[in-house]
Amino acid sequence: MSTTTAPPTAAATDATAKLYKWAGADGEFKRQVSSFRETIAPGTRFAPESGRYHLYVSLACPWAHRTLIVRALKGLESHIGVSVVDYLMTKDGWHFSSAEETPGCIPDNLNNAKYIKEIYFKANPEYSGRFTVPVLWDTKEQTIVNNESSEIIRILNKEFNQFSSNPELDLYPTAAAANIDATNEWIYDQINNGVYKSGFATTQDAYARNVTILFEGLDRVEAILAKNTYLVDNKFTEADVRLFTTIVRFDPVYHGHFKCNLRTISHDYPAILRWARRIYQMRGIKESVDMVHIKRHYYMSHIQINPTQVVPLWNGPDLDVSPDA
Secondary structure: OOOOOOOOOHHHHHHHHHHOOOEOOOOOEOOOOOOOEOOOOOOOOOOOOOOOEEEEEOOOOHHHHHHHHHHHHOOOOOOOEEEEOOOOOEOOEOEOOOOOOOOOOEOOOOOOOOEHHHHHHHHOOOOOOOOOOOEEEEOOOOEEEEOOHHHHHHHHHHOOOOOOOOOOOOOOOHHHHHHHHHHHHHHHHHHHOHHHHHHOOOOHHHHHHHHHHHHHHHHHHHHHHOOOOOOEOOEOOHHHHHHHHHHHHHHHHHHHHOOOOOOOHHHHOHHHHHHHHHHHOOOOOHHHOOHHHHHHHHHHHOOOOOOOOOOOOOOOOOOOOOOOO
């Protein structure tokens, strides 16, 4: 893996001023609610069809990463296309590059957009929110179906089984739904969003409060996984997928960049590490983890936190090690 990085850019500096107004007067990070919340189902405007839908994602973003994982686990790669933005956030938000310019990127060959914001404006010319990924796009209606990752993964899990090469996999079984929802709720608040509430806090009190809650959440997960293979009912579910994308970024990014440094996954959470290795080694998961995109996005885009844009070398624990080692 190449470890060289580009020098700071004016575009990245401008992006900081325009795109990261994240904290309130109390110093607390405030996350925007997603705007497009339609679903896909037979007999509706958005019916499940092979080749009709397309994902716009970032390999760096943990929320977008969820959708890539479920797409791979369900074997939908030949039925739902993907475009991948560049890891560097510019003054105009997520942008597309060629694979030659930035390995791992896939240009927008559907709409020929240069920026994700163009996709939003094509769906709604009056759109005034942030231009986030993932985006689930309908090539037939020429609009965004959904830009909420938690809902997109449920769509992929259920609504394309007729095309899936792994239709028997159900990441949200009815019998476990209540337990999955309850688990997702506290893990999202304490961990998935907790790393951001810690890293993007702008007061000492807000940071200290949220980083303490974050590690209380990790301790709770460790206790569960010390006795169970997976988070809910000892079965692999969407709760594991949702947590995994945070954990795989934790040591190489959140520990240092977001000051989540009370403990590390590598040395202090053996059950979580064993669980992460088990998931990483599932079909298609390893291929969805791109540490170049992940590290360069955070360390080079968030220059209000890391003004030099220097990217650390460590990629975190070796997840290729057998979970039973």
